[in-house]
Amino acid sequence: MFAVNVAINLPVKNLFRQFTYSVPEALQFIDSGWRVVVPFSGQKVEGFVVERVPLPGDEVLRGKLKPVEAALGDTPWFDKEMLATAKWMADYYMCSLAEAMRLFVPGKSSIKRRAVRDAQGRLLYYVYNERLQEKTVLAYRINVAGRQALAEGTLAKRAKGQHAALGVLAQDTGALSVSELAQQGVSSAVARALAQNGLADAVQKRVLRNSYNTVQERGESLQLTAEQQDAAAKINQAIDVQRAQSFLLQGITGSGKTEVYLRAAAHAVDAGWQVLMLVPEIALTAQLVKRFQAWFGSEIAVAHSKLSQNERGDVWYRMRTGKARVLIGVRSAVFAPFEKLGLVIVDEEHEGSYKEEDHRPHYNARDVAHTRCCLTGAALVLGSATPDLCTYYKALQGECTHLHLTSRPNGAALPKVEIVDMRKELEARNFSVLSRALQQALVMTAAAGEQAIVLLNRRGYSTFVMCRDCGQTITCPHCAVAM
Numbered sequence: 001m002f003a004v005n006v007a008i009n010l011p012v013k014n015l016f017r018q019f020t021y022s023v024p025e026a027l028q029f030i031d032s033g034w035r036v037v038v039p040f041s042g043q044k045v046e047g048f049v050v051e052r053v054p055l056p057g058d059e060v061l062r063g064k065l066k067p068v069e070a071a072l073g074d075t076p077w078f079d080k081e082m083l084a085t086a087k088w089m090a091d092y093y094m095c096s097l098a099e100a101m102r103l104f105v106p107g108k109s110s111i112k113r114r115a116v117r118d119a120q121g122r123l124l125y126y127v128y129n130e131r132l133q134e135k136t137v138l139a140y141r142i143n144v145a146g147r148q149a150l151a152e153g154t155l156a157k158r159a160k161g162q163h164a165a166l167g168v169l170a171q172d173t174g175a176l177s178v179s180e181l182a183q184q185g186v187s188s189a190v191a192r193a194l195a196q197n198g199l200a201d202a203v204q205k206r207v208l209r210n211s212y213n214t215v216q217e218r219g220e221s222l223q224l225t226a227e228q229q230d231a232a233a234k235i236n237q238a239i240d241v242q243r244a245q246s247f248l249l250q251g252i253t254g255s256g257k258t259e260v261y262l263r264a265a266a267h268a269v270d271a272g273w274q275v276l277m278l279v280p281e282i283a284l285t286a287q288l289v290k291r292f293q294a295w296f297g298s299e300i301a302v303a304h305s306k307l308s309q310n311e312r313g314d315v316w317y318r319m320r321t322g323k324a325r326v327l328i329g330v331r332s333a334v335f336a337p338f339e340k341l342g343l344v345i346v347d348e349e350h351e352g353s354y355k356e357e358d359h360r361p362h363y364n365a366r367d368v369a370h371t372r373c374c375l376t377g378a379a380l381v382l383g384s385a386t387p388d389l390c391t392y393y394k395a396l397q398g399e400c401t402h403l404h405l406t407s408r409p410n411g412a413a414l415p416k417v418e419i420v421d422m423r424k425e426l427e428a429r430n431f432s433v434l435s436r437a438l439q440q441a442l443v444m445t446a447a448a449g450e451q452a453i454v455l456l457n458r459r460g461y462s463t464f465v466m467c468r469d470c471g472q473t474i475t476c477p478h479c480a481v482a483m
Contacts, residue, residue: 001022001023001028001055002023002028002052002053002054002055003020003021003022003023003052003053003054003055003056003065004020004021004023004030004036004049004050004051004052004053004068005018005019005020005049005050005051005053006018006019006020006021006036006038006047006048006049006050006068007047007048007050007096007097007098007101008038008040008045008046008047008098009045009046009047009048009098009101009102009105009108009109009110010040010045010098011099011102011108012096013095013096013099013360014096015096015098016096016097018050018097019038019040019047020053020065021036021038021047021065021066021067021068022055022062022065022066022067022068023067023068024067024068027068027070027071029071030049030068030071031049031052031076032049032050032051032052032076032078032080032083033048033049033076033077033078033079033080033082033083034048034049034071034072034073034076034077035047035048035049035071035072035073035077035105035110036048036049036068036069036070036071036072037068037069037070037071037072037111038066038068038069039066039069043113044069044113045111046072046109046110046111047098048077048078048097048098048101048102049076050083050097072110072111072130073110077104077105077110077337078101078104079337081372081375081376082104082337083101084375085368085371085372085375086100086101086103086104087100088371089103089361089363089368089371090361092367093360093361093362093363094361095360095361099360099361100361103332103335103361103363104335104337106309106312106313106316107131107309107312109131110130110131111129111130111131112129112130112131114129131309133310134206134310134313135206135207135208135209135310135314136204136205136206136207137177137178137179137204137205137207138177138178138202138203138204138205139175139176139177139178139180139202139203139204139205140169140175140176140178140181140191140194140195140200140201140202140203141169141174141175141176141200141201141203142166142169142170142199142200142201143198143199143200143201145198145199146166146169146170146194146199146200147166147170149166149199150163150166150167150170159193161186161187161190162190162193162194162197162199164185164186165181165186165190165191165194165200166194166199166200168181168184168185168186169194169200174205175201175203175205176205177205177207178191208314208317208318208323209310209311209314222256222259222409223409224256224259224260224263224409225256225405225407225409227255227404227405227406227407228256228259228260228263228405228409230403231247231249231260231403231405232260232263232264232267234247234401234403235247235260235264235267235343235379235381235403236263236264236267238379239264239267239268239271239273239342239343239379240271242342242377242378242379243377243379244373244374244376244377244378244379244380245379245380245400245401246370246373246379246380246381246382246394246399246400246401247379247380247381247382247400247401247402247403248349248382248384248387248391248392248394248395248400248401248402248403249381249382249383249384249403249405250383250384250385250387250392250395250402250403250404250405251383251385251404251405251406252385252405252406252407252408252414253385253414254408254410254412255385255405255406255407255408255409256405256408256409257347257383257405258288258291258347259409260381260383260405261277261345261347261381261383262291262292262295264343264345264379264381265277265292265295265296265326265343265345266295266296268342268343268379269296269299269325269326271342272340272342273325273340273341273342273343273378274319274322274324274325274326274327274338274339274340274341274342274343275325275326275327275342275343275344275345276327276329276333276334276336276338276341276343276344276345276369277292277326277327277328277329277344277345277347278329278330278331278333278334278344278345278346278347278354278365278366278369279328279329279330279347279348280330280331280347280348280351280353280354281330281351281353282304282305282306282330284347284348285302285304285328285329285330288328288347289302289328292326292328296325296326299324299325299326300324300325300326300327300328301315301318301319301324301326301327301328302315302327302328302329303315303327303328303329303330303332303333303336304329304330304332304333305330305332315327315336316336316337319336319337319338319339320337320338320339321339322339322340330353331353331354331356331365332365334365334368334369334372335368338376341372341373341376341378342376342378342379343378343379343381344369344372344373344378344379344380344381345381345383346365346366346369346380346381346382346383347383348383348384349366349382349383349384349387349388349391350384350386350387350388350391354366366382366388366391380400382400418437420435420437420438422435423468423469423470423471426468426469442454463482464482464483465482465483
């Protein structure tokens with residue numbers, strides 16, 4: 001007999017401690033990582049088992065322990081790596097362990113509560129159900145009697161359709177849905193007849209929701225440049241030895257970073273590993289999914305904030321069971337469970353959208369990905385044309401391998417960029433917001449019958465006041481914030 005320490009899954013900022021519960025005989029299988037239902041503050045709530053602990057030796061203290069009431073799911077939700085990542089987040093971002101662990105659960109909670117009231121509207125009790133709902137369809141599975149009838153051939157003459165249907169069911173170790181049977185020429189009426197005759201069992205089969213399950217033509221295999229080949233080779237070497245090596249893939253716009261991602265991901269998948277591909281925003285997932293689907297087909301899973309909780313639960317299931325090999329997603333996808341993680345790619349790693357600013361804990365998905373790679377031995381690739389200063393500094397210090405892509409595969413030249421000092425424009429008595437060089441370029445463009453775009457990065461207010469003679473900005477003497 002033992003007790004467990006449980007982190008209570010409530011959105012409370014100051015609930016930093018865990019609570020100890022006794023474990024009844026029927027639940028002796030639970031261990032660290034399980035989701036459980038426990039009594040807490042007069043209600044039943046979800047909790048995460050952090051660890052097993054010995055029962056108190058004092059009978060009085062032992063009698064005061066409340067018991068765990070139920071276990072959620074058939075297996076632990078958190079494996080050792082996920083639990084270690086959550087503990088790191090709790091320490092690094094100064095949040096409670098429960099706040100960190102709930103990020104790994106689709107919807108941040110596994111149970112929902114429904115009030116039951118009498119005819120006068122008075123509260124009687126609460127009913128608790130699992131929040132994630134599996135989608136199921138009617139399916140049929142051959143049983144012992146059906147296999148015997150198939151072997152004896154008793155239906156071969158008088159019911160050829162049923163005999164053929166038994167042959168189809170016998171080829172599959174599981175159950176086949178009505179649509180799957182129809183694809184093999186077995187009608188729903190024949191399948192029903194088998195069940196009525198006791199030769200097959202009608203069951204419910206889980207169907208995984210996948211709104212991205214579309215067929216893409218095989219993408220063109222482009223010839224890599226020498227720089228791309230070198231970058232891919234070094235990443236592949238780290239994947240093979242699983243040494244948790246980090247790479248900064250710095251490449252100019254159009255230099256073919258995505259092609260390096262694809263080759264590294266393909267190498268990882270061929271070696272039996274799973275791949276996580278993080279992108280900064282939803283708008284970038286669609287075009288990237290098409291590129292990856294052309295390489296990996298149905299082995300792709302996608303996760304972003306527009307998915308329902310149940311859809312996200314199906315994505316998590318596909319990754320945990322290894323039914324999908326590549327996960328493409330935005331910031332929250334970094335908390336997905338993996339059967340065998342071997343490579344993590346963070347595209348546009350400098351983007352601020354990887355940082356959670358609105359809710360606790362205020363994590364950075366790039367840093368969480370780095371921690372998960374260190375715990376699993378997966379390779380980490382950080383891609384950007386303009387790297388984050390922290391990442392660039394680590395590359396200069398040798399903490400991560402710096403890979404360069406300095407040219408475009410098609411030989412196209414980079415656009416010409418001219419920086420204009422607006423202080424000199426003022427000295428020349430040009431008080432316009434447009435420099436003389438820009439005005440001249442706009443006039444020439446219009447005269448040539450072409451079009452131009454002028455981008456305004458900010459309108460309506462100014463965040464600082466700058467001296468027009470020297471460019472100096474008045475700042476706070478204590479914190480260097482512009483006045």
